Amino acid sequence: MDTMSARARMLGRLRGAHTSPATSVEALDARIDAHFKARRSHAPLALDERIAQFERMLEAAHAQVLRATTSTWAADLAQRLEAAGVRRLLLDTACAEGKALTAALAAAVQTRDYAQPIEQWKAELFDTIDAGFTVARSGLAATGTLVVAPDANAPRTVSLVPPLHVALVYAHTLHADLHAAVAAERWYEGMPTNLVMISGPSKTSDIQQTTAYGAHGPRALWVVVVTDGDDETAAQHGVIR
Structure with missing residues (x-):
């Protein structure tokens, strides 16, 4: 050669x-x-179709969905949290949604802000916090995906460490797919340093294909889809299915 x-x-x-x-x-x-x-x-897809598809995809991934209105979601979620035995909830109590949920919680449920470096309260975080609550930036109907942009008051840890992650997303922020979200939200103008995309609770499988939940994050995911008003459709779905 x-x-x-x-x-x-x-x-x-x-x-x-x-x-x-x-x-x-x-x-x-x-x-x-x-x-x-x-x-x-x-x-x-019209908005109601995007909501329905978003719910179907989340439920297929073993997440639970609560559809409620702007005036009912906090009370509905507070009731559900108490019934599930949540006693310590990690959330941003300074944001509007955090304030609304805190006001609706039963006395048995205590709230905790993420107000100090993790090194100073790691044991408390991992051992005593039952659930973390975040507000999603938007959602993707095609895959049932939450788009979360963590910040100093609600860092990624809030959605990662507690065994239950509760995320709120507004129905009007649901996009048909990732491409639609990138275009509508103008991601090309500046991406956050940390953008989290969540499509269900944490799960993994071993070589025998046995699925385990919670190995690398929350073992349960609740998603609250908030409609813009007290419409008839939302009123009919004001419970977790």
């Missing part, structure tokens, strides 16, 4: 590939946008 000839042929192909016109990022983005827009145009 003529190794020099083989080397020359390989280098020639590389030079040819290098000098051929490269597809620009803008052109690639346009092709991707066109693909997803065309796919969604064939089967556009």
